[in-house]
Amino acid sequence: MKEIRTEDAVGHILCHDITQIIKDKKKGVLFSKGHIVKEEDIPLLLSVGKEHLFVWEKKEGILHENEGADILYKICAGPSMHGTDVKEGKIELVADTDGVLKIRRDALLAVNSLGEMMIASRHGDFPVKKGDKLAGTRIIPLVIEKEKMDKAVEAAGPDPIFSILPYQFKKVGIVTTGSEVKKGLIQDTFTPVLKDKLAEYPTEVIGQTTPGDDKAQITADILAFIDQGADMVICSGGMSVDPDDRTPGGIRDTGARVVTYGAPVLPGAMLLIAYYEKDGKRIPILGLPGCVMYAKRTVFDLVLPRIMADDEIFAEEVAAYGEGGLCLNCKVCTFPNCGFGK
Structure with missing residues (x-):
């Protein structure tokens, strides 16, 4: 930076804030660092006693903070988002659609x-809505070496650091297990909860069956829904390790690839995730534990958005839920604006 006469500063960029103090009326920033001085600014600058200013001196290979911010934005932003x-030196990223935020964490680091x-971003693998702020970027100093920004581009790689996977419309089949439900001994209170959660996404429930505890029938009902065009099948109940809980075996007998049976999440430890392959399509089958029926937030709330966005879930990702996988059952639930699942 260099010091120049205020009268000669038109077109130059300030390297520091200019404060204006008017007794009993005002104390604040008159011009912020980075402001480009205009002709009409000169009288105001002189009125606050600024006869000389420190301004940015343009040099080869040195970028202004706003030029650096633009580069930073370009390596961050994927489709379906825009910048402020x-x-x-600051630009924020804003979502243009509903979906699941994905982050290339290695590139971010x-x-x-x-x-x-x-x-700085919100957590990845969580739902976002159109208009949500996704991330904020900033160049720290007023000027930055172009070489450093080139390193940032190289470190980030060819793909954007952030992307949004939009939700896909899905037809859903529900298989409600348990002989007590089939025989009408108890009221099915599980399905209404599922339908309420599914209603938050673009879904259509194409049917529900009650095969009781007949493992072969559970398998047959799942496959029947798939034959009817279901994009996802949810099995509710019967997910414990007790001998009379047949749901896990019924899911396995479909030939589906089981990703995990069990998750380090409370509530929701007995979750089962499987994928059935048909005609090149990957159809998720979920075995949901009973806690989904009565707990406000469970493991189902963590995996459902990703499934709706066709974001394949892997066993190591479920294992990583262990840190943050304990829901604190707060009196006032603020999920997803809390630590659950993060």
Whole structure:
């Protein structure tokens, strides 16, 4: 930066804030760091005693914070999101659609490890809505070396750090197990909960069956829904390790690939996730434990958004739920704006 006469500063960029104090009326920033001085600014600057200013001196290989911010934004933003206007080296990313936020975490860490720049985001693998703020970026100093921004581009790689997987419409079949439900001994209170949660997404429930505890019938009902065009099958109940709980075996007997039976999440430890392959299509089959019926938030709330966005779930990702997998059952639930599942 260099010091120049205020009268000669038109077109230059301020390297520091200019404060204006008017007794009993005002105390605040008159012009912010990074402001480009205009002709009409000169009288105001002189009125606050600024006869000289420190301004940015343009040099080869040195970028202004706003130029660096634009580069940072470009390595961050994927489709279905936009950036806010750049201001003081800052740009925020905003969602243009509902879906699941995906983050290339290795790239995010690599860029943030470079220093003099930062990217802060909400948690990935969670649902976002159109208009939600996804991330904020900033160049820390007023100017930054172009070479450093080139390193950021290299560290991030060719793909955007952030992307949104939009939800896909799904036809859903529900298989309600348990002889007590089949025989009408108890009221089915599980299905209404499922339908309420599914209604938050683009879904159509194409049917419900009550095969009791007949493992072969559970298998047959799942396969029948798939033959009817179901994009997802949910089995409710009978997920414990007791000998008379037949749901896990019924799911396995379909020939589906079981990703996990069990999750380090409370409520929801007995979750089963499987995928059935048909005609090149991957159809999720879920075995849901009974806690989904009565607990406000469970493992189902963690996996359902990803399934609705066709985001394949892997066993190691479920295992990672262990840290943050304990729901605290707060009196006022703020999920997903809490630590559950993160």
